[in-house]
Amino acid sequence: MALARVVSFEGVSSEHMAEMTARMRNEDPPEGLDATELLLLHDPEGEQAVAVVFFADEEAYRQGDQILDSLPADDTPGRRSSVTKYTVAYRMTA
Helix, strand or coil, X not given: CCEEEEEEEECCCHHHHHHHHHHHHHCCCCCCCCEEEEEEEEECCCCEEEEEEXXXXXHXXXXXXXXXXXXXXXXXXXXXXXXXXXXXXXXXXX
């Protein structure tokens, strides 16, 4: 069963988001992070962002949650306002 870690952030400037996405494109993910996909959404006017990280199973989610919780604040888009675990009930991609 696939799981998703959905994290909301506040105070996310366009400049910081651009720096962070450039860094993510050029660096490997954190060691041990066994995510199947990452989706990062940004509302520049509201300075909010949502990160959705998909995992194949509970063990990968648990390990990923620990790794992502331990990242330095500079490695996140802004102030984290919520973290929620979801079961992926349905998914469609083009």
